[in-house]
Every structure is written in structure tokens, then in C-alpha cells.
Amino acid sequence: MKSDRTPVADPVHSFWTSVSNPLDDLLSTDDLSTEADIVIIGAGFAGVATAYNILTSSSSSPKQSVLILDARKICFGATGRNGGHVKPDLYFNVSKYVSMDGASAAAEVTNFEAANVYAVKELVEAEKLDCDLHLTRAIDVYLGADHARQTEAAWEMLRRDNIVELRDVACVSKEDAERVSGVKGAQLAVSFTAAHLWPRKMVHQLLAKLLEQDHKLNVQANTPVTSVSDTTDEAGRWIIETSRGTIKATKVIHATNGYASQVLPEYTRSITPIRGVCSHIDSALKQHAPHLNNTYALRFDGRNYDYLIPRADGSIIVGGARQRFWHKPERWFDTVRNDELVDEATTYFDGYMQRHFRGWEDTQAQTKKVWTGSKYRSLLPMRN
Ligand SMILES: Cc1cc2nc3c(=O)[nH]c(=O)nc-3n(C[C@H](O)[C@H](O)[C@H](O)COP(=O)(O)OP(=O)(O)OC[C@H]3O[C@@H](n4cnc5c(N)ncnc54)[C@H](O)[C@@H]3O)c2cc1C
Numbered sequence: 001m002k003s004d005r006t007p008v009a010d011p012v013h014s015f016w017t018s019v020s021n022p023l024d025d026l027l028s029t030d031d032l033s034t035e036a037d038i039v040i041i042g043a044g045f046a047g048v049a050t051a052y053n054i055l056t057s058s059s060s061s062p063k064q065s066v067l068i069l070d071a072r073k074i075c076f077g078a079t080g081r082n083g084g085h086v087k088p089d090l091y092f093n094v095s096k097y098v099s100m101d102g103a104s105a106a107a108e109v110t111n112f113e114a115a116n117v118y119a120v121k122e123l124v125e126a127e128k129l130d131c132d133l134h135l136t137r138a139i140d141v142y143l144g145a146d147h148a149r150q151t152e153a154a155w156e157m158l159r160r161d162n163i164v165e166l167r168d169v170a171c172v173s174k175e176d177a178e179r180v181s182g183v184k185g186a187q188l189a190v191s192f193t194a195a196h197l198w199p200r201k202m203v204h205q206l207l208a209k210l211l212e213q214d215h216k217l218n219v220q221a222n223t224p225v226t227s228v229s230d231t232t233d234e235a236g237r238w239i240i241e242t243s244r245g246t247i248k249a250t251k252v253i254h255a256t257n258g259y260a261s262q263v264l265p266e267y268t269r270s271i272t273p274i275r276g277v278c279s280h281i282d283s284a285l286k287q288h289a290p291h292l293n294n295t296y297a298l299r300f301d302g303r304n305y306d307y308l309i310p311r312a313d314g315s316i317i318v319g320g321a322r323q324r325f326w327h328k329p330e331r332w333f334d335t336v337r338n339d340e341l342v343d344e345a346t347t348y349f350d351g352y353m354q355r356h357f358r359g360w361e362d363t364q365a366q367t368k369k370v371w372t373g374s375k376y377r378s379l380l381p382m383r384n
Contacts, residue, residue: 011341014081014371015280015317016200023204024073028211028218032244036218037064039240039247041225041263042255044079048203048210050253055215065216067249069242071224071259074207075200078257081338081373083278083319085295085309086120086195087138088113090169095154103163110164117195124202127209131201134312138194140297141183147301148174148187155190168192182290182358183298194295196309220244225263228252258376259336274377275332277342278319279349283365286314290359298356306352316365321348336374346370 010018038054040047051066070076090110097106117135124133142148155171158164169192177186210217229239237248254260258273283289292310298320299305306320325331325344332342353365 010369011371012339013369014278014373015369016084016198017076017080018369021074021200021204023207023219023221024076025221026074026219027221029220032220032223032242033065033067033218033247034245035237035248036067037216037249038066038251038253039238039249040066040068040253040255041070041228041240042077042257042259043068043070043074043203043207043219043221044077044255044257045199045203046257047253047255048207050255051217052206052210055210055213055217063216065218067247068217068219069223069225069240070219070221072222074219074221075203077259077338078373078375079203080200081278081371082199082276082375083307083309083317084132084196084199085138085307085319086117086197087295087297087307088117088192088194090114090164090192091155091158091166091190092140094158094164098163103161107164114165114168114193117193120195120197123206124197127206129202129205131198131205132312133195133197133202135193135195136294137191138295138297139181139183140190140299141177141181141186142188142190142299143183143185144299144301145187147299150302151190152188178358181294181296182292183296183356184358191294196295196311228254228263258374260376272334272377273336273374275335275338275342276319276373276375277321277325277345277348278317278371278373279321279352279367280315280317280369281349281353281365282315282368283353283363285363286365289314289353289363289365290357292316292357315368316353318349318352321345324348338372338374340372341370342372 040051047068051068054066094106094110097109121135124131142151159166172180172189174187177189181189224243225240227241232238237250238252240247240249240252254264260271261268291314296308297305304323306318309317325342349367349370353360
């Protein structure tokens, strides 16, 4: 059932994409080049970070020409619609990784995740990106008694077996969990270093820096790639067909997230687009609300959880609500539609802060926006 609340009025935009950017519809040149050394398909986090690494790497000399193509506006995929949480997994899935791939692989993945938080911070500082980056702690709050007990037992095993680095991970048991986390009914709270930022600002600004630096970079928004040849031509180049013409390139990088199989049908069974839901909550009385310094995951049980990112302006991003629609796969599975709401989830965030957070009862916090995003799901286990 649709309500007439603000979130429904504009299903196309997320909180982040509501602010337009001059790069949104960028065409570096009026005409599409017919060749490039490297073509990157997709201008989200993955595509722009790849271009950044190629173009700023001292080893890629002489400089190669890079052409980024996006089917839509720049950063209108998952990068423009996510929560902005830079959250490593330092413990939650570790036992699963150990049983799948062994202790050393689990440790490698965990170290990589931990290092990524600081790598993002270093990049933002080095490139002077103004993207609301905050280094913080993430608190995973367990609300189900059984799940909390199982997690605490698993945590004790991780400590005993000394498989991964746990120096930065702190576990607060039931007795103090609600007071320490501020979440009502908390049975267990686990915290560790994380960060949050405005993802779209970060990517736009990184792209703007590359364009300013006069690299051999050309960016073409609103240019869908319709196919890439299966083999190269006699000069070793791939043939890329787009809505605006044909391009030849020696390397093609697919950074298309859940859309991957539209150009690479061989991935249809292994990369499936799925939808997620996010919201923005604000309060006219936020000066009376306790300011939350940490980010959160509220884990209701082993499957269902929300994640919450308090912004420095006192408003809150909350993503999740999957218990409202997960049992209806047609609403979220195998769809790239991010321009419509998952109606079942729209009212989920109403009263969220009042329900879950101590001291927020009288803040009149309200859902200001709800949106949908599409991301990929692979055959690998789901991450939380
Ligand atoms: C609701 C939601 C919340 C999330 N929250 C978080 C979070 O808090 N923290 C976190 O770390 N991650 C989060 N994620 C995941 C995160 O957003 C993604 O992992 C990340 O943005 C992926 O970046 P990307 O560049 O791979 O994909 P995208 O940003 O989706 O970019 C892919 C691009 O490829 C383009 N494209 C696709 N096909 C073609 C084609 N044929 N031709 C040309 N262009 C094409 C698309 O238009 C798109 O711009 C969330 C995702 C969603 C959906």
C-alpha cells in the first residue's frame, strides 16, 4: 500500500543523489571516441577507483588512454544509493571463512577489511576529498538472546584459537550492552573501528581530480554498452558496441556490479542483482536527541539486521528492513529496478529511532526519504 508521505514522492532519488552534480551527465567530448587503450564499463566506486589506480600508478608509463562509459548518470547505481558505511568484518563471518577456506585465508580477508578503512581515510585525506568522512566505531548490537549467546561463544572461540587479529574488537556482555550502546533491549554489543562518508561526493570528486590532472581520461555518461565481442580483432582489440557507436580497446574492465550479466551473459547464474532499501531520518527536535557517535548494526536474529549511520548534522541513515520483503523474492531478487520503492519497506523506518534508541522517544524523528538500490549477489556467502 502506498502512503502519501515524502519518501514516496520521489522514488528515483536517494538522499545522496537528491543533490545534483555537474559531472552527472558528463560527456568529456561531444563525440564518442572510436578507440581507447582501456575501456571501463561503469562509473561507480569500482569503475572510478580502477581508473584512479591506473592513471595515477607510476608503473603505467607511457600513460594509457582510459574511457569510462556509464549507461546512466555518473554514480546513480549502488554507489549513489548505499548507506555510506565503511565497515570491515573483523569477526562476524570469520568462522564461516575458516570452515570454507581455512584459517590463513580467513585471516587474510579480515586483515584486508581492517586495512580498507584506513586506506579510504588515507585516500580522502591525500586527495583532499570533501565527502563527510568520519572515522568512528561500529557497534553491532544483538537483540535476540539466543543469537547473542551464540555470537559470544563464537567470539570466545576466535579469541582462544587466535586466528584473526582482535585487538580492535571489543565485546560488551548483556549486563552493560544496553547502557553502552544506547540501544533498547541490547543483549550483546561488539564494537570496532569503522568509518562513514558521502559515497557519491567521494567518487565525483575523485573523478573531477583525475579530469583536472589532464590524464588521458574521457568519461561518457548515459552511454550503455550493449555488447563486447567474444574475441579480439587482428590487432588484439575488443569490439565494444554502445548506444552511440563502436569502440575498439585493448583492455575492457567490467565494473557493472549487479548489471554484469547484461553484457556478460555467462555470469547470469553466478551474479544476480538484488535490491536493498535505505532511508534518511531527521528530527526537528534533534537538539534534544542524544547525538550518536558510533555507527550501528541492529541484529534481530541470525538473518535480519539493519545498519545505521548517524550523520554529523544529527540526521540518520538507516538501511535494511529486509524482514518486510525477503519472503517475496519477486520484490528483490534478480531485478535492477532502483527507480521504484519496495512498498512493503516504506513504513518500516517510521518511529525507528524512538523504538530502538534510548533518549529518542520525544524527538519527533521522522522518515524523510526511503529509496531502493540494486547490488550484486554472488554465489559466495552473503556479507552483513
Ligand atoms: C541499498 C544499498 C545499501 C548499501 N549500503 C552499503 C554500505 O553502507 N556500505 C558499503 O560498503 N556498501 C554498501 N552497499 C554496497 C555498495 O553500494 C556497492 O558495493 C558499491 O557501490 C558497488 O560499486 P560498483 O561501482 O561496483 O557498482 P555501481 O555503483 O552499481 O556501479 C555500476 C555502474 O555500472 C553501470 N553499468 C551497468 N551496466 C552497464 C552497461 N551495460 N553499460 C554502461 N554502464 C553500465 C551502472 O549504470 C552503474 O553506474 C549498499 C548497496 C545498496 C544497494
